[in-house]
Amino acid sequence: xxxxxxxxxxxxxxxxxxxxxxxxxxxxxxxxxxxxxxxxxxxxxxxxxxxxxxxxxxxxxxxxxxxxxxxxxxxxxxxxxxxxxxxxxxxxxxxxxxxxxxxxxxxxxxxxxxxxxxxxxxxxxxxxxxxxxxxxxxxxxxxxxxxxxxxxxxxxxxxxxxxxxxxxxxxxxxxxxxxxxxxxxxxxxxxxxxxxxxxxxxxxxxxxxxxxxxxxxxxxxxxxxxxxxxxxxxxxxxxxxxxxxxxxxxxxxxxxxxxxxxxxxxxxxxxxxxxxxxxxxxxxxxxxxxxxxxxxxxxxxxxxxxxxxxxxxxxxxxxxxxxxxxxxxxxxxxxxxxxxxxxxxxxxxxxxxxxxxxxxxxxxxxxxxxxxxxxxxxxxxxxxxxxxxxxxxxxxxxxxxxxxxxxxxxx
Ligand code: PLP
Numbered sequence: 001x002x003x004x005x006x007x008x009x010x011x012x013x014x015x016x017x018x019x020x021x022x023x024x025x026x027x028x029x030x031x032x033x034x035x036x037x038x039x040x041x042x043x044x045x046x047x048x049x050x051x052x053x054x055x056x057x058x059x060x061x062x063x064x065x066x067x068x069x070x071x072x073x074x075x076x077x078x079x080x081x082x083x084x085x086x087x088x089x090x091x092x093x094x095x096x097x098x099x100x101x102x103x104x105x106x107x108x109x110x111x112x113x114x115x116x117x118x119x120x121x122x123x124x125x126x127x128x129x130x131x132x133x134x135x136x137x138x139x140x141x142x143x144x145x146x147x148x149x150x151x152x153x154x155x156x157x158x159x160x161x162x163x164x165x166x167x168x169x170x171x172x173x174x175x176x177x178x179x180x181x182x183x184x185x186x187x188x189x190x191x192x193x194x195x196x197x198x199x200x201x202x203x204x205x206x207x208x209x210x211x212x213x214x215x216x217x218x219x220x221x222x223x224x225x226x227x228x229x230x231x232x233x234x235x236x237x238x239x240x241x242x243x244x245x246x247x248x249x250x251x252x253x254x255x256x257x258x259x260x261x262x263x264x265x266x267x268x269x270x271x272x273x274x275x276x277x278x279x280x281x282x283x284x285x286x287x288x289x290x291x292x293x294x295x296x297x298x299x300x301x302x303x304x305x306x307x308x309x310x311x312x313x314x315x316x317x318x319x320x321x322x323x324x325x326x327x328x329x330x331x332x333x334x335x336x337x338x339x340x341x342x343x344x345x346x347x348x349x350x351x352x353x354x355x356x357x358x359x360x361x362x363x364x365x366x367x368x369x370x371x372x373x374x375x376x377x378x379x380x381x382x383x384x385x386x387x388x389x390x391x392x393x394x395x396x397x398x399x400x401x402x403x404x405x406x407x408x409x410x411x
Contacts, residue, residue, distance in 0.1 A: 027347040028393045032325060032386030033178055033210060034351055038276065039235035039387075045279040046237065049272035057269050058258060067271050074278035081278075081285045082227070082244055083218040090243045090261045091274050095209040095230030096128035097254075098243035101265065102205045102226040103132040103172060105251035107142055110169035110200070112252075115141075117169040122147045122155045123369040124182075125174050129207055130365075133172075143167075151371045152318030153182030157192045164196045175208040175227075176215060179366040179382055180317030181326025183215065190223025203249055209233050209241075213284045213386075214292045214324055225249045229281065231273065235387065236280025240273035291387060296324035298385045302394050303327050309402050316380055317370055325385040330372070333409045334379045342404050348397055351382045 038046075049070060055063030057071050072086070079086045092098045103119070110117045121133055123146045136142040145163045147155050155173050164171075171193055176183045186206055193204050205226035208217065212234040219227055226249060231240040245251050245264070257266030284291070306329055307313050316328040331339065336352045343350055352364070367377035383397075 025347045026396075027349070028397055029349045030383045030385060030389065030393070030397065031349045031351045032389075033181075033233070033323075033382065033384035035232045035238065036213075036235045036386055037388070038232075038237055039280060039283060041283065042236055042276050042279045046272040046276040049275050053271070057271065058260065067269075070271055070275050071269050074274045077278040077282050078242055081217060081281045083220055084244055085247065087262060088244055088247055090245060090264045091269065091277065092241045092243055092261075092265055093239055093270070094128075095207065095228050095233070095241040097265075098228040098230075098241040099126070099128040099172075099205075099207055100132045101243055101251065101254055102228060102245075103129065103170065104136065104254060105264070106170045106203050106205070106226070106249070107136050107140060108252035109250035111140060114167070114200070116167050117142050118165045118167045119144045120147065120160060120163045120168060120171040120173075121145070122149060122173055122184075124149050124153065124155075124177055124179075124366045125172065126178055126207060126209070129172055129174065147173075149182075149369050150318075152320075153177060153180045153366075153370050154318065154321070155184050155189065157185055157188040160189050161192045161196070164193070164198075164202065166198050167200065168196075168198075168202050169200060170203050170205060172205040172207070175206045175211040175222075176323050177317075177366060178210050179364060180328045180370065181210070181323035181384075182317050183211070183321045183323065186222045186224065194223065210323060212281065214288060214295070216288075217285065219244055219246070226251075229277075231277040231280060234280045234284045237273045237276040240270060240277045242277060292324045294387070295385050295389075298389055298391065298394060299324055299327050301391060302383060302385070302398070303329075305394070305398050306401065309398060310405050316367060316372065327383045327385075328367075328380060329383065330376055330380045331405055331409075332376065332379060334405055335408050336379055336381050339381060339404060339408045342408060343397075343400065346400050346404075348400060351384070352380065 053066045055067040057068040075086045075089050078089045119142055133144050137144050147159045149155055173184050173189055175186055190204055193202050203225040206224045207228045209230040212229055225246040227244040229242045232238040253264050255266050260266050303315055312332045314330050316330050363374050363377045
């Protein structure tokens with residue numbers, strides 16, 4: 001996302017335009033999949049832990065114990081939201097770190113017992129899964145199978161079944177995709193893995209960073225051994241994530257030091273962030289159905305309007321089993337990078353969900369995996385809605401899109 005941000009900056013400065021005038025116009029944020037604002041109640045819960053309760057949770061004195069008690073409460077709340085034990089929750093600095101800990105941590109433990117390990121994942125995972133997997137392949141000799149997805153964007157449980165080997169140590173399949181919002185059949189995949197009763201146990205990890213606001217998170221029902229969450233995708237703070245690690249799942253730490261987080265992630269706990277994380281998760285679980293219903297109504301309206309008003313536009317990825325707040329739209333022939341900048345100039349924030357190399361948007365590996373051509377992948381925009389999105393916002397965006405889209409069509 002930040003690379004798309006810098007892409008916009010490059011464009012804006014190349015075109016000699018100043019962004020400061022944006023301050024005077026109503027801005028519309030349709031990039032909730034990139035990050036969400038911190039909820040007011042969440043912020044309120046965090047504030048005392050900056051300068052009132054500021055002790056180090058590892059200190060024995062009362063200042064330290066007050067901070068420790070806040071971390072303990074946050075861990076208990078997080079565990080309650082996932083239906084697991086407190087000791088099964090590790091707070092991290094991000095979902096990226098949690099994904100790294102899950103993948104590299106499980107792989108390193110397996111490599112202590114045998115020389116060759118196999119991992120199964122998919123072609124539509126986030127970079128914070130794909131990059132550690134690439135590291136494990138290159139530096140640790142792991143063999144990784146990247147499963148294809150259907151044109152709708154789904155991993156087939158039977159493909160997982162066929163890919164499982166005698167030496168498979170880990171399966172990592174995301175819960176909901178960050179670009180096209182498709183929801184993977186996690187419980188079905190878990191059943192397939194459980195039925196595979198070979199010499200070595202296969203652990204199952206899911207990256208649920210995009211799922212927290214809208215999908216059930218009970219780990220027992222999902223059947224996962226490890227699950228990643230991110231604070232800033234669910235109206236909590238940035239720079240905090242969590243990894244659920246089912247009791248009995250061997251995970252080697254990546255960060256060594258004072259032994260915090262049950263020895264799995266050393267470093268003094270970020271107390272306000274951890275408190276904010278738990279408050280955000282608790283809030284997300286309590287308001288899940290309401291938030292999903294609201295987002296879905298907006299999304300359906302947006303898709304209906306855009307496909308009716310702009311010829312040839314279509315939704316990328318399946319409409320069924322999709323996050324209620326995601327609409328990834330193909331504007332055939334349009335240059336998505338230029339469209340993003342033009343929308344930004346109008347005060348509208350959207351994303352392409354793909355990386356940027358200097359001024360061009362790189363081809364999205366997710367859109368390629370669901371079968372889009374390079375050209376169509378570069379003509380697609382991700383609109384993601386959230387708690388503060390209104391129908392009036394969408395009407396304003398639709399009017400501007402109708403106006404701009406023609407201008408950025410490349411014939
Ligand atoms: N996983 C998915 C599916 C994501 O969408 C993101 C963020 O975009 C991440 C992981 C990384 O989250 P964080 O920003 O907390 O590192």
